[in-house]
Structure formats: structure tokens, C-alpha cells
Amino acid sequence: MSDTQASSSPAPSASQTGKKALAWAHTARFLTTASRLDQLPAIELPEIAFVGRSNAGKSTAINTLTQQRQLAFASKTPGRTQHINLFELGPKGAPDAVFADLPGYGYAAVERAAKLRWQEVMAQYLEVRRSLSGVVLLVDSRHGLKELDHQLLRFVAPRVGSGQVRLLVVLTKADKLNRKEANEALRGAGAALGEFVTDEADIGITLFSALKKTGLEDLATTLYDWAHPEAPPGAAED
Template identity: 60%
Template sequence: MTHQPGPPAPSPTASPGADAVTPAQALGWMHTARFLTTAPKLEFLPAHEMPEIAFVGRSNAGKSTCINTLTQQKRLAFASKTPGRTQSINLFALGRQGTTDAVLADLPGYGYAAVPKQDKLRWQQVMANYLVSRENLRGVVLLTDPRLGLTELDEILLEVIRPRVEQGLKFLVLLTKADKLNRSEGAKALSIARLQAGGGDVKLFSALKKQGVEETAFLLWQWAHPAASASPAPPSSNE
């Protein structure tokens, strides 16, 4: 198969002013997301210097729904009707007025039983290589259903990125579908996930009730603009 050159890398732009934004403004920034490119292999990814934030998680963890909720776009991230069938890394550019100051990377869901074993192994290797070698990766968002907790595959992924986390890579566990938990169940899920995550942030997230949406957008904005994020984050409603 002849390799077709991908789109040119997005041009960087100066980050917003040094004044820290509010969570609501950070959510507005997320709304600027637009499709950049799709890559079936790492070598198809464009090289660029903007901070990249990757979304990872098991199939059916609610990853596409989370991205669409954060960006307030119903079909930005495509949720396949057959979980596990989406097998490309999709990139979305972020930035106001057509400029780009960060990129979101939507990695394929993993762990779905119906996917052939060879495909699982291939994508596990592609994802591991991406998480280990992507130079401008600044943060990883791991989505998991709190009713299941972090699975063996999730923990393997955590081990893959642990060396980079120790070197400063940002890390967030989002407990999706939090609307299905009552208050005590949510508190318990947070406590367990914090122990399992071994560092990083943990938040409850509900696309249905918009729980954790602004807080997550604010955190991602801070990851992408560390120089402009000197002021502390507002208290999380999940605490």
C-alpha cells in the first residue's frame, strides 16, 4: 500500500495570556476542537510541537462520549456501533480562531472480547509505542467504568506510562458514568481509584449530568498551558 502524505502539522500559536482562565473559559476552549487527522500507524501521525493529550480506555468505557461532552460536539469522536472496531489514532486540534495550541489524541479502545487476538496484540503494541515514544505527549486521560474499577489491562497501561509520569507526564483517571452511582458509591470509587492510580488525579465524570465536565476541561487547559497556570485550580466538586 502506497503511503499517502498526511496533512501538514498544525502551526503553533502563542498560548492565551498569562492570566489563568476560569473553568467555564477552559470549557469554551475545548469547544474549539476540530478534526485534524487519523492515523492507522504511528508513522502516519504528523510531527508537531504542540502539547498532546491522549484519551485511552477499554471499549465501552465511554471515551467517545466523554470527548464529545468536553468539546460540546455530538459527533466529533465517533463511537463505533461495534466496540473495539475503531483501530486508528484520531487527532483533534484545539485553539481559538483557527490557530492551534494543543492537540487531543483519541486512542482506540482496548480489551473488547470480539476483536481477534492478533488485532488486540497489534494495537496494544501501537498504543504502548505511542505512549512511550510520542515526544510532545503532555498528559494521559484514562477512562474507566467505576462499577468495574481499574482492570488488568488498565493497570498494564499504567505500568507502561509510569516512567513518563515520574518524569512529569500528567495523568488523570476519569470515572465515567458516575450518574449510575449514589454519593457513597462515588466516594468509595474515588478512594479505590486513587489507591490504584498511584499518583495523578482522579475525578468522577458524568456526560448525562455534566458532572466533572468543567473541572476536567480546566485541568486539561492547565496541562496544555503550564506557563499560564500559576494560579491554583478551583476546588473540585468531586472532593
Template identity: 60%
Template structure:
């Protein structure tokens, strides 16, 4: 948990070519507008305004990067992608961002994991299914994938069990977790999963300064 609490703003990019080339693992948070993405990021990082939760969903049209790592050493990055599917956004903006997001998910070289936010009361949408199709080839090559069922506190135990079972089928081999910020459900579990995914040997972390010992404790 403490590792995620080190999150700090890195940069924002209106287009893919503005994103910096990085050699540390990147975790992308994606999902439909109003699925609870910003709340989830802010809860995991224990920073109330790290990810901007707009009162007009779908208006944020940038990819925001946040660096993670103790003692100022970046060993992973969170990427907050714009929410999709909100009806009030003009169609040309929807289409443009769907293309940008698809290109990002297919081409971002240091992308290590994708976290899809889903409101289990509504289930996965057609756009969620399209996103799963986009990343499926990379998942088969080793990309990690997690579906977070947000707002789990609004479900009964039976509804939660049903939502988990359905999401596991739809995820096609990805991980699925229930999550609730108000009830503190799933926070430690998700944090541990993201730590494990970004601290294996597949992508090296940026080296610390010569006079600074790297702290790899969770």
C-alpha cells in the same frame, strides 16, 4: 470550556509513522472499549460526533487527532486512541494495537498528558493496570495523568466516594475525577485541568500568523 469547544479534526493514523510530528502539547485519551471515552470527548468539546462512538466497540483501529485553539491557532492536540479489551476483536488485532498504543505512550515526544477512562462500576481492568505500568516512567519524569471515572450518575454517593478512593490508590499520584455527561458532573473541572496542563511554559504553542494576535484566554 470555550477552549475545548474549538476542537476540530486534524488527522487519522492507522500506524504511528503516519502521525505528524508536532511541537504543541498532546493529550491522549485511552481506555477500555465501552468505558465512555467517545462520549467524554464529545461532551468536553460540545460536539456530538467529533469522536466516533461505534455501536460495535473496539472496531475503531486508528489514532485520531483533533487540534485545539482559538482563532484557528493550534495550541494543543487531543489524541483519541482505540478502545482496548473488547472480546469480539480478533486476538491478533488486540495484540497489534496493544503494541501500537504502548509504543505511542512511550515514544510520542510531545505527549503532555494521558487521560484514562474507567467505568467505576467495573473498576480498573488488567489492561488498565498494564497501561499504568507502561506510562509510569514518563509520569515520574513529569507526564500528567488523569483517571476519569465515567458514568458517575449511575453510582450512589457512597459508591462514588468508594470508587474515588480506590482509583486514587491505583492512580499512583495521578489525578482522579468523577464524570457524567447526562448529569454534567465533572465537565468544568476536567476542562480546567486540561487547560492548565497544556498552557504552562514546558512546551511552546505554535505561533500565530504575523497579523493575528494570539488569544490565550480560557
């Protein structure tokens, strides 16, 4: 082996990068829960929020991403989980990021007062939470973005447009779609996003299936890169 070969390292393959990002996601562990914004601890780490309608499969996606069956609470009655739950990631004693699981919204059986209260809490969180660095909006790929999703985008659009916050729309339950329907879902989501954010904003759209693990490594890699902006693109720490 020549000196040149010995001193250079090959770039990690997409599979290696995805596996390392998944290993990082697997370190997620419960930190705290809060029913109001002022109950959340001040955090200096990058915070990535997961948001979506109550039937979008948000808890299932988080559990699939972290490879933990019950990390995120998935109620049999959508809309019942009304707390912000924080999970820290990275080495124990030296975490490097936080996931924030926000309550699902839009379930019809939830009382109007509760809906309005959580709408206000989520709006405040998305608009003022200082540690927020990324938002993952989960949308049922079969139905596309609805009015409440548009409303949420309006809350966070100024911070996304200014580069403070990154945005990823995850189209869940992609295993229910054929190829044509999947392409239509991607186009529809892109058109909807165009109404709220500029072309320069850091946004993405991806198909995801918890059942078939479609898009899982891509999702993990994206979130790892968000949490480690100092690392080379697509790279994960050993």
C-alpha cells in the same frame, strides 16, 4: 474608583474559569487519523491522549467535553474504531494543543491479532511520543481499573513518574453511583494508581458523568491548564 482598584483585576471565579476552558475545548476540530505510529505527524504542541477500555465511554466523554455530538467516533460495536485520531484546539491557523483519541481496548469480539497489534501501537505511543504531555485514562466508575488499564499504566508510568507526562483518571458514568459507591470508586482508583506512580507525580482522579455533566468544568479546566503551563493555575485566556 481608586487607582489601586482600577489597576487590579479580580481573580476569575471557578465558574468563569470553567466556562472559558469549555469554550477552548469547543474549538476542537479534526486534524488527521493514523493506523500506525509512523503515520502521525510530528507535533510541537502539547498533546493530550484519551485512552480507555472500549466500554468506558471515552468517545462520549470527548464529545461532551468538546460540546460536539460527533467529534469522536462512537461505534455501536465497541472495539471497532482502530485508529489514532488527532484533533487540534485553539484559534484556527494558530492552534495551541492537540487531543489524541486512541482506540478503545479490551473488547472481547475483536480478533486476538488486532488486540495485540493495538497493544503494541499504544505501548509505543505512550512510551515514545515526544509531544505527549498528558494522558486521560477513562474508567467505568462501576467496575474500576482492570488488568488492561493496569497494563496501560505500566507503559506510561516511567514518564509520569519523571514529570514528563501528567495523568488524570476520569471515572465515567458517575451518575450510576450513589455517594457511598462514588467514594469507594475514588478510593479504589487511588489505591490502584499508588502501585504505578510516586506521590510526587502529577496525577489526579475525578468523577465524571456525560449525562449529568458532573465534573465537566473541572475536566476542561485541568486540560486547559495542561496545555497552557505558562498561564497562571486555573486561568484561561480571554
